[in-house]
Amino acid sequence: MIEVQALRKSFKQIHAVDGVSFKARDGAITGLLGHNGAGKSTSLRILYGLLSADSGSAVIDGVNVMDHPQRAQEIIGVMTDAHGLYPRLTAREHIEYFAQLRKLDKATMHRRTGQLIEQLAMEEIADRRAEGYSQGEKMKVCLARSLIHNPQNIIMDEPTNGLDVMTTRSVRTILQDLKNQNKCILLSSHIMQEISALCDEVIVISEGKVLMQGGLDELLAQTGEKDLEEAFMSITRASK
Amino acid sequence: MSIWLVITRKELIDAIRDRRALLALLLFPVIGPFVIYFMFNTIVDIAEEAKDLTLPISGAVHAPDLVDYLVQSGIKLEHVEIKRTQTLDEKSGTPVAEPPSEVNTFEAVPEPYTYPSNLLAEVRERIEDRTYDFVLVIPNDFSTRLAHSRSVNVELFHESSRATAQAKVGRVQRTISAWNQETASLRLMARGISPTVARPVSIEKIDVASPQARAQRILGMIPFFIIVAAFVCGMGIAVDATAGERERKSLEPLLVNPIERTSIVVGKWMAAATFSGVGLLLVMLLNLLALNQVPLEQLGLSFSISATEIIGIIIITLPLAFFATALQLFVGIFAKSFKDAQAYLSVISMLPMAPLFYNIFNTEDRELWMSLVPMLGQHMLLADVVAGKNPPLFDFAVAAVSVVLFSLMFIYGATLVFKRERIIFS
Numbered sequence: 242m243i244e245v246q247a248l249r250k251s252f253k254q255i256h257a258v259d260g261v262s263f264k265a266r267d268g269a270i271t272g273l274l275g276h277n278g279a280g281k282s283t284s285l286r287i288l289y290g291l292l293s294a295d296s297g298s299a300v301i302d303g304v305n306v307m308d309h310p311q312r313a314q315e316i317i318g319v320m321t322d323a324h325g326l327y328p329r330l331t332a333r334e335h336i337e338y339f340a341q342l343r344k345l346d347k348a349t350m351h352r353r354t355g356q357l358i359e360q361l362a363m364e365e366i367a368d369r370r371a372e373g374y375s376q377g378e379k380m381k382v383c384l385a386r387s388l389i390h391n392p393q394n395i396i397m398d399e400p401t402n403g404l405d406v407m408t409t410r411s412v413r414t415i416l417q418d419l420k421n422q423n424k425c426i427l428l429s430s431h432i433m434q435e436i437s438a439l440c441d442e443v444i445v446i447s448e449g450k451v452l453m454q455g456g457l458d459e460l461l462a463q464t465g466e467k468d469l470e471e472a473f474m475s476i477t478r479a480s481k
Numbered sequence: 482m483s484i485w486l487v488i489t490r491k492e493l494i495d496a497i498r499d500r501r502a503l504l505a506l507l508l509f510p511v512i513g514p515f516v517i518y519f520m521f522n523t524i525v526d527i528a529e530e531a532k533d534l535t536l537p538i539s540g541a542v543h544a545p546d547l548v549d550y551l552v553q554s555g556i557k558l559e560h561v562e563i564k565r566t567q568t569l570d571e572k573s574g575t576p577v578a579e580p581p582s583e584v585n586t587f588e589a590v591p592e593p594y595t596y597p598s599n600l601l602a603e604v605r606e607r608i609e610d611r612t613y614d615f616v617l618v619i620p621n622d623f624s625t626r627l628a629h630s631r632s633v634n635v636e637l638f639h640e641s642s643r644a645t646a647q648a649k650v651g652r653v654q655r656t657i658s659a660w661n662q663e664t665a666s667l668r669l670m671a672r673g674i675s676p677t678v679a680r681p682v683s684i685e686k687i688d689v690a691s692p693q694a695r696a697q698r699i700l701g702m703i704p705f706f707i708i709v710a711a712f713v714c715g716m717g718i719a720v721d722a723t724a725g726e727r728e729r730k731s732l733e734p735l736l737v738n739p740i741e742r743t744s745i746v747v748g749k750w751m752a753a754a755t756f757s758g759v760g761l762l763l764v765m766l767l768n769l770l771a772l773n774q775v776p777l778e779q780l781g782l783s784f785s786i787s788a789t790e791i792i793g794i795i796i797i798t799l800p801l802a803f804f805a806t807a808l809q810l811f812v813g814i815f816a817k818s819f820k821d822a823q824a825y826l827s828v829i830s831m832l833p834m835a836p837l838f839y840n841i842f843n844t845e846d847r848e849l850w851m852s853l854v855p856m857l858g859q860h861m862l863l864a865d866v867v868a869g870k871n872p873p874l875f876d877f878a879v880a881a882v883s884v885v886l887f888s889l890m891f892i893y894g895a896t897l898v899f900k901r902e903r904i905i906f907s
Contacts, residue, residue, distance in 0.1 A: 286906075291733065291905055291906075311740075314737060314738065314739035319737040321737060322733075323734060324730065325726070325729040325734060327491075328729070329494075329495050334494070339738060341482065342488075343739070387734075
């Protein structure tokens with residue numbers, strides 16, 4: 242479970258995150274919805290310990306990220322918005338590298354790697370070097386290496402950005418699986434379709450502030466709109 | 482397995498598969514020994530050729546004394562004839578009068594004979610088409626003028642850009658000068674004057690350098706190659722592990738793992754230092770092999786190196802692998818792309834030149850601060866060892882400790898930079 246309270250972060254004069262509070266529960270997919278530059282990535286980066294907040298708190302399964310960033314990193318799996326791979330390593334080597342960095346023992350490493358390769362249908366590229374991977378193949382490797390330690394909490398920054406339909410679908414299936422395993426999944430997106438297809442909970446974020454949080458139905462009911470896009474537009478318009 | 486070791490292993494695998502990095506590692510160490518091998522061989526060849534000297538000479542019949550002297554000095558003569566039959570005066574077009582071969586009276590000795598321009602052109606042509614590299618031309622009034630105690634011009638035509646011929650020309654010149662001295666002395670003695678009157682000062686050069694010290698000057702290049710190797714061979718990994726991570730956007734995913742930044746930097750450092758160290762050892766090994774192949778004795782030089790000296794050199798230079806790569810990592814992190822990093826690091830790779838130039842122009846004795854300066858200290862120690870001197874153990878220790886401290890400082894700096902938000906996200 243991820244709980245964020247009154248998070249603030251400024252870069253020079255810009256308040257990137259300006260008092261963000263939300264909750265992402267276990268067994269649900271929570272989506273951060275907002276324009277580009279609304280403060281989604283900054284919030285997530287604070288959560289996975291690469292940015293320090295100016296104030297506020299972020300707690301993951303009882304671990305305060307500000308006080309123990311490394312302990313928090315141990316219990317989360319992160320897919321950053323940067324999807325850089327090492328062109329001379331194979332998919333399997335990428336996954337195993339992260340397994341070793343997370344100190345998994347050899348048996349677990351091989352078992353998990355095999356599982357993930359099968360789950361993500363990447364047998365074909367498993368032992369090929371990353372040079373020349375398609376966007377979807379890269380994404381699969383990123384996803385696999387962020388899940389190698391079977392984390393309880395999963396944070397993903399724009400997980401389906403730039404993916405083709407097939408890959409998007411397989412990512413969705415995996416996320417549903419994880420949800421059914423009672424994991425806590427927090428993802429960000431600016432694509433309405435994505436959010437409405439995947440998320441149980443939606444957090445609408447704009448200019449560093451949370452405008453609304455609730456289930457999809459609640460959002461529609463509150464705004465009186467028929468779909469998420471209209472609801473989103475009316476929420477952000479109302480805030481201005 | 483420790484985290485840093487995981488990272489070192491990954492960086493090494495990555496680098497070994499990188500053809501460019503591997504090429505830099507394997508190619509650079511080969512260059513130095515080749516240069517040294519060919520340099521020495523050329524020097525040996527030139528020295529050998531000067532010993533075995535054939536002098537093209539024209540008009541030898543006019544100067545039997547000089548010719549005898551040349552032959553006695555071990556110079557072989559090759560008689561060539563420079564045609565004068567069609568020597569025409571340029572202005573009038575009439576044949577130029579040959580200088581008289583017999584002059585009987587002292588008063589009648591004409592001014593020194595000057596060669597007409599077309600004769601000079603012929604000589605030049607022969608040298609240019611490499612019929613010979615140089616030629617000694619003796620005028621036909623040589624004996625006459627000599628007999629009257631006049632001075633004679635003999636001409637030694639040569640082409641100064643032909644490096645191989647210079648040693649030979651030098652030897653011919655020295656031999657003629659010696660004969661000149663001897664003849665002058667004889668003339669003075671014939672007039673009852675001691676030859677020393679005309680020679681108030683005579684210089685005798687005595688080279689006290691031991692053969693090893695003489696070798697030092699040429700072998701002085703080896704420390705330079707070794708120090709540069711430390712910089713060149715680890716550079717590929719250093720760039721890839723810093724600016725490379727940033728450029729291909731793999732740094733952020735790496736940093737979300739619960740590991741200390743220090744482990745990351747140290748892991749990358751050890752990988753780069755491994756390449757750098759291997760490069761260093763390769764340079765040393767290949768240089769030793771090259772020196773074994775060069776006929777140093779023929780230059781009057783001797784070079785021998787014992788196992789302990791080799792161990793000494795390794796102890797001196799290996800810390801440089803860590804120093805060079807620590808510096809490169811520290812600088813590399815500031816670069817956003819490979820291109821930037823390569824630009825920064827090429828400048829840094831010039832650093833080893835500094836101690837070399839300093840040591841060339843430095844005439845003072847070694848002082849403590851010099852040992853403390855990274856690379857300068859190592860360079861001096863290496864130069865000493867190569868020259869067969871045994872530097873004091875204290876200097877080894879000081880230089881090593883200094884380099885290690887500097888390296889740790891750079892690594893600490895790199896760790897701090899790695900924590901900067903601006904570095905991670907841009």
